[in-house]
Amino acid sequence: MKQLTKAEEEIMQWLWQLNEANVASIIDKMPSPKPAYNTVSTIIRILENKAFVSHRKEGKGYIYFPKVKKDEYSNQSLNKLMNNYFNGSFKNMVSSFVKKNDMSIKDLEQILKELNKEK
Secondary structure, three states: OOOOOHHHHHHHHHHHHHHOOHHHHHHHHHHOOOHHHHHHHHHHHHHHOOEEEEEEEEEOEEEHHHEHHHHHHHHHHHHHHHHOOOOOHHHHHHHHHHHHHHOOOHHHHHHHHHHHHOO
16 A cells, blocks of 8 residues: 555545545635645545545536545554564554653553453
8 A cells, every 4th residue: 555645644534534525525624724626636636546535426526535444544554654663563662652652551551451342
């Protein structure tokens, strides 16, 4: 799976949230200053070329929808981060986040509790 640029990822975040939308609807949801219509339209075409987005014709326009699930992309991104910066070690990655974010033992216990619930 290809990596997304910051701008592409921002548009994907909106599409994941909306499930499907036309360009104008995506722009409406974005905070000010809003990007130009042509900018968003171009990014969506790039996302289609990367096989992240598809569309269907509706009236005179198009409705766009994600082809890649958010959790699929986030898992791939986390794995890439772990492999590139933490020698492929999940333990090293989590340890780094804990140290940098000054997490307490209580926070860690809560995370472990949540993980154990999911098993």
